[in-house]
Amino acid sequence: MLRETQNNTRQRTRALLLGLAFTLSACSPAANQGEPDTTPRFSAPALQIDSGTIIGEPNKNALRNAYFGDLHVHTDYSFDAYAFGTVATPYDAYRYAKGDAIAHPAGFQVQLRQPLDFYAVTDHAMFLGAVKAAADTSTRFSEEPHVQSLHDLNAPENLNTGSLQARVEAFTGFLPDTLNRITSGETDQRILDDIAKNAWADTIAAANTHYQPGEFTTFAAYEYTSSTDQRGNLHRNVIFRDTDKLPVMPFSRFHSQNPEGLWDWMDTIRAQGIEALAVPHNSNGSNGAMFMMVDWAGQPIDNAYAQQRIRNEPLVELTQVKGTSETHPLLSPEDEWANFEIMPFRVATTLYSEPKGSYARDALRSGLTLQDNGIANAYQFGFVGASDTHTGAASLDEDNYFSKVGLLDSNGGLRGSEPLSAGDAELVTAAGRVQVKDIGGAKYASGAYESWGASGLTGVWAEENTREAIYNAFRRKETFATSGPRMKVRLFAGYGLSDNNLANADELSAAYAAGVSMGSEIQAKGDSAPILLAWAAQDPNSAALQRLQIIKGWSVDGKSFEQVYDVACSDGGSVDPVTHRCPDNGASVDLSNCAISENLGAGELKANWTDPDFNEEQRAFYYVRALENPTCRWSTWDALRAGATPREDLQTTIQERVWSSPIWYVPNQG
Numbered sequence: 001m002l003r004e005t006q007n008n009t010r011q012r013t014r015a016l017l018l019g020l021a022f023t024l025s026a027c028s029p030a031a032n033q034g035e036p037d038t039t040p041r042f043s044a045p046a047l048q049i050d051s052g053t054i055i056g057e058p059n060k061n062a063l064r065n066a067y068f069g070d071l072h073v074h075t076d077y078s079f080d081a082y083a084f085g086t087v088a089t090p091y092d093a094y095r096y097a098k099g100d101a102i103a104h105p106a107g108f109q110v111q112l113r114q115p116l117d118f119y120a121v122t123d124h125a126m127f128l129g130a131v132k133a134a135a136d137t138s139t140r141f142s143e144e145p146h147v148q149s150l151h152d153l154n155a156p157e158n159l160n161t162g163s164l165q166a167r168v169e170a171f172t173g174f175l176p177d178t179l180n181r182i183t184s185g186e187t188d189q190r191i192l193d194d195i196a197k198n199a200w201a202d203t204i205a206a207a208n209t210h211y212q213p214g215e216f217t218t219f220a221a222y223e224y225t226s227s228t229d230q231r232g233n234l235h236r237n238v239i240f241r242d243t244d245k246l247p248v249m250p251f252s253r254f255h256s257q258n259p260e261g262l263w264d265w266m267d268t269i270r271a272q273g274i275e276a277l278a279v280p281h282n283s284n285g286s287n288g289a290m291f292m293m294v295d296w297a298g299q300p301i302d303n304a305y306a307q308q309r310i311r312n313e314p315l316v317e318l319t320q321v322k323g324t325s326e327t328h329p330l331l332s333p334e335d336e337w338a339n340f341e342i343m344p345f346r347v348a349t350t351l352y353s354e355p356k357g358s359y360a361r362d363a364l365r366s367g368l369t370l371q372d373n374g375i376a377n378a379y380q381f382g383f384v385g386a387s388d389t390h391t392g393a394a395s396l397d398e399d400n401y402f403s404k405v406g407l408l409d410s411n412g413g414l415r416g417s418e419p420l421s422a423g424d425a426e427l428v429t430a431a432g433r434v435q436v437k438d439i440g441g442a443k444y445a446s447g448a449y450e451s452w453g454a455s456g457l458t459g460v461w462a463e464e465n466t467r468e469a470i471y472n473a474f475r476r477k478e479t480f481a482t483s484g485p486r487m488k489v490r491l492f493a494g495y496g497l498s499d500n501n502l503a504n505a506d507e508l509s510a511a512y513a514a515g516v517s518m519g520s521e522i523q524a525k526g527d528s529a530p531i532l533l534a535w536a537a538q539d540p541n542s543a544a545l546q547r548l549q550i551i552k553g554w555s556v557d558g559k560s561f562e563q564v565y566d567v568a569c570s571d572g573g574s575v576d577p578v579t580h581r582c583p584d585n586g587a588s589v590d591l592s593n594c595a596i597s598e599n600l601g602a603g604e605l606k607a608n609w610t611d612p613d614f615n616e617e618q619r620a621f622y623y624v625r626a627l628e629n630p631t632c633r634w635s636t637w638d639a640l641r642a643g644a645t646p647r648e649d650l651q652t653t654i655q656e657r658v659w660s661s662p663i664w665y666v667p668n669q670g
């Protein structure tokens with residue numbers, strides 16, 4: 001009987017921690033997938049109307065600067081992050097983004113290679129602040145009988161990997177127990193409402209404290225955390241333009257499991273002067289649900305749905321720690337670079353996620369199909385990147401990777417990149433691992449962490465570093481995503497740009513004046529193909545660029561297609577006109593020490609390009625992708641530092657990359 005109880009506890013422990021490590025599933029009782037969840041469990045958030053407005057400075061720089069930031073950051077107010085050992089506050093997160101060192105839950109210091117330009121703390125609205133309050137014995141919530149084992153969860157003496165089993169067992173059951181007690185009336189929901197309101201107010205205060213117009217920008221933001229009943233990820237980060245007038249509480253999964261409910265709420269508060277946008281994230285784990293061609297009720301997308309969605313979701317998170325969601329080898333079999341940092345699982349499981357409907361390029365193609373059928377393009381979005389860190393600190397560098405879930409993946413053994421010592425198997429099991437694998441004669445933790453990556457960042461082209469200017473860049477989709485390095489990319493399209501190579505300020509000014517920039521539409525002009533100006537520059541602290549590419553998608557009679565074109569090659573290479581590929585520039589990595597090839601690659605690549613397969617009658621989109629020379633993946637760095645051979649079933653090197661938002665070609669009607 002004792003053994004059976006212990007086994008049941010271990011199974012519950014693994015299931016819970018695995019769910020947390022994948023960043024939450026829908027934790028409330030499941031609604032029927034085909035029926036919109038319109039009855040809120042909690043009361044809808046009230047609006048808090050304050051006087052005063054934030055006035056942005058007049059535009060001073062028409063050519064715009066590149067700014068880098070992260071729009072997906074969790075701190076101690078997120079219930080899962082606190083359970084992982086995170087004690088970093090929103091204030092700490094902003095200090096980190098500005099260049100300060102802060103403490104990782106495992107005790108070591110983490111610090112950015114260089115400060116960021118903007119940052120948004122996006123703690124989960126669901127149970128906002130609740131676990132932190134349960135652990136604090138001075139709070140009313142800590143007196144609840146079902147949270148007693150959480151007391152002092154993150155006291156200094158408990159912040160160590162040796163306490164993972166006790167930590168997990170203490171947290172097991174918190175979510176369902178709390179929900180059941182609220183449903184039964186044993187716990188007063190107003191206690192949790194007050195905790196959430198106070199945490200939200202403090203999050204806003206932290207953003208305002210650290211906002212330095214012209215130098216460092218912060219946003220009031222949070223994460224709406226929902227999923228399908230099949231554990232398909234439907235999470236969104238909600239970013240507010242201003243902080244002078246905000247909801248007193250965020251809209252959460254408790255109000256609706258259906259993202260359409262979130263959009264209704266956003267439309268309602270926008271009508272009251274509160275501007276916000278939502279960014280779908282980690283769509284690779286959505287099991288096909290993020291970019292469906294039907295609505296929540298299973299009806300085909302119509303104009304009303306499409307227009308509401310794109311009004312509220314002009315951007316998508318293309319890359320983050322839980323993998324990259326640009327495309328998948330099964331969706332893009334002729335794209336040799338499609339197999340980049342693929343995280344194959346659904347949220348909160350090790351069940352494989354259906355690729356169709358889970359990746360951005362496929363969604364862009366679906367949007368063209370909608371337009372061919374006379375419906376607005378629900379998927380005419382721009383690209384951003386983010387970290388999804390749960391320690392307050394973005395982990396962006398392959399050679400200094402500390403992942404995202406605090407104590408649970410704080411070293412190579414837990415991450416699956418280093419062989420386990422004889423006594424580590426139980427520790428790995430406690431940390432939510434599915435199994436310990438024998439790989440190449442050594443035992444490794446294996447689950448999902450090894451498929452994660454040191455990613456990513458959002459880049460924007462904005463006139464200045466202020467909330468107004470950067471938020472306006474979000475809205476016009478003049479954004480780009482990187483897998484971590486601070487590469488820059490530009491894309492323009494126009495009809496009078498044949499001699500323009502973006503070589504100087506005058507040519508850049510002409511591109512803005514005579515063309516459209518990334519995130520925009522270009523209207524057909526007779527039967528002429530628009531000229532595309534593509535440009536990318538390397539991160540001086542990372543590897544040189546190998547190739548510059550344009551990815552095209554187009555539609556014919558309701559069917560969509562895609563093609564990858566190399567348009568500029570490093571090291572004097574020329575694009576083959578038949579294969580549309582650059583020759584390999586010979587760059588390599590010495591896996592004994594991760595040294596990379598010197599004197600190969602380019603600091604800058606650019607192209608003045610016309611689509612050789614252009615058809616003026618076909619809708620199309622174009623975006624830029626630039627690839628670095630190969631470098632060591634984080635798992636290889638971990639192995640080398642441990643004196644081990646890199647794990648044979650993991651990629652040893654990667655090619656970091658940057659993606660521009662698309663430009664859409666619109667054919668003449670008639």
